[in-house]
Amino acid sequence: MGHRHSRVAGSSSTSSSRKTTYRGTQSTPHKGNTYVQTGNVDVWSPPPYTPQASAPAAHTPGSTASFTSSTGDSPYAFLREFDTLFVVDDSSSMLGARWKEAEEALAAIAPICTRYDQDGIDIYFLNHRREATATSTGAYHNITTAADVQEIFNSVQPRGPTPYGKRLLQILTPYLRRVEKMAAATDEDGNLRDPARFVKPLNIIAITDGVFTDDAESVIVEVAKRLDACRAVPWQVGVQFFQIGDDEGARRYLEDLDDELGQMAQEDNLRDIVDTVPWKGSRGQTLSAEGILKCTMGAVHKKYDKRKAF
Numbered sequence: 001m002g003h004r005h006s007r008v009a010g011s012s013s014t015s016s017s018r019k020t021t022y023r024g025t026q027s028t029p030h031k032g033n034t035y036v037q038t039g040n041v042d043v044w045s046p047p048p049y050t051p052q053a054s055a056p057a058a059h060t061p062g063s064t065a066s067f068t069s070s071t072g073d074s075p076y077a078f079l080r081e082f083d084t085l086f087v088v089d090d091s092s093s094m095l096g097a098r099w100k101e102a103e104e105a106l107a108a109i110a111p112i113c114t115r116y117d118q119d120g121i122d123i124y125f126l127n128h129r130r131e132a133t134a135t136s137t138g139a140y141h142n143i144t145t146a147a148d149v150q151e152i153f154n155s156v157q158p159r160g161p162t163p164y165g166k167r168l169l170q171i172l173t174p175y176l177r178r179v180e181k182m183a184a185a186t187d188e189d190g191n192l193r194d195p196a197r198f199v200k201p202l203n204i205i206a207i208t209d210g211v212f213t214d215d216a217e218s219v220i221v222e223v224a225k226r227l228d229a230c231r232a233v234p235w236q237v238g239v240q241f242f243q244i245g246d247d248e249g250a251r252r253y254l255e256d257l258d259d260e261l262g263q264m265a266q267e268d269n270l271r272d273i274v275d276t277v278p279w280k281g282s283r284g285q286t287l288s289a290e291g292i293l294k295c296t297m298g299a300v301h302k303k304y305d306k307r308k309a310f
Contacts, residue, residue, distance in 0.1 A: 079116035081235070082203040085139070086110070087167055089208035090125040094158040098209050101244045103153045105207055107146055109242075113203070120144040123152060126167050127160040137170065164206065165216035168223075172237070175202060176226050183230035204239045210250035220261060224270045234271060241276040251278060 088102060106123075113121050120142035129138025140152055178199045185197040192198060220239060227236050241254050254276040265272040 076112050076116060079113060079203065082117065082201045083119075083122070084113040084117050084203045084205065085122040085124060085171070087124045087126070087164070087171070087204060087206045089162055089164075089206075089210075090127050090156055090158045090160070091162040091210075091213075092159050093162070093210055098245045099153070099158055102207050102209075103149065105242065105244055106149055106153075109205065110143075110149065113205075114144050123149070124167065124171060125156060126163055128156045161213040162208065162210065163214045164208065164212045165214040165219040168204070168206075168216060168239070169219050171204070172202075172219075172223055175199070175237075176223065179227065179232055179236060180230050183232065186231075199236075201233065201236045202238070204237070206239060206241045207244060208241060208250075208254075209243065209245040210247055211253045217257060217261065220274060221264060221270070224265070224273050227273070228271055237273050239274050241274065243276065243278045 086106060088106070090099075094102060110121055121144075123140040123143055124137065129136070130140055131138060140148075143149060143152070178197075182192065182197045182199045185194045186192050223237060241257070243251060243254055258274055258276040261274045262272050264270060
């Protein structure tokens with residue numbers, strides 16, 4: 001465990017500004033945290049969609065555009081507003097075919113996210129840490145290629161419990177502090193007085209096969225409360241639970257989690273930041289382009305939360 005890789009970017013805590021040299025390509029943060037890519041980037045192409053996705057135009061992360069700001073481009077274009085990270089279940093129940101299925105699911109979804117998040121995606125595991133230090137999150141940052149995803153998966157041996165609550169808390173606690181500082185620097189009209197305080201919204205895609213071994217629900221509720229307290233934009237944080245495998249009990253567990261959190265959101269007037277979707281349908285079919293769209297955007301764009309994946 002804890003293997004180092006020469007081909008993937010170094011591990012560090014999530015921050016609003018990163019400078020990473022990656023396989024001959026440099027991402028340099030400019031004013032307002034706008035990243036400019038130089039050199040050739042070997043990114044995956046997203047699967048075809050109708051209409052076919054066009055190349056993304058220049059974008060400034062500081063924008064808090066509305067859901068319809070990207071009309072005429074691609075249904076995935078709203079992902080430009082986000083940093084996307086994956087939290088992968090590497091518990092003992094993932095050994096064997098499910099581990100390969102998790103890799104295939106990530107390979108299908110990540111290309112879309114990479115296309116619109118030009119500094120790449122971040123990959124976290126529940127138990128495995130890339131670097132065991134007190135300040136490190138143990139994540140793999142700035143991942144852009146299929147080869148790197150395969151290399152990472154080949155280095156991780158599934159084992160241990162399924163502590164999604166603990167892992168989400170580790171990831172989101174420092175992030176929420178930054179969001180709260182951004183809120184403190186925002187006036188009553190919603191104008192950010194200090195652009196350096198801007199925090200890009202976060203799209204978390206959690207790939208799992210089953211029931212969690214800790215209380216993720218309470219963590220998610222607390223995150224929603226803190227986001228509401230600082231009047232963050234509705235899409236500031238989204239958590240998409242993505243089920244692989246065909247365990248019926250796990251499917252019901254994730255659906256119940258989604259339903260219970262949705263009901264609590266209505267009763268307690270909290271934002272709903274969670275969605276769930278399976279990787280395979282009842283007949284064994286994998287996600288269509290529409291289903292992948294729901295997976296990548298269901299938790300942050302409620303238009304897609306209401307759609308079926310198959």
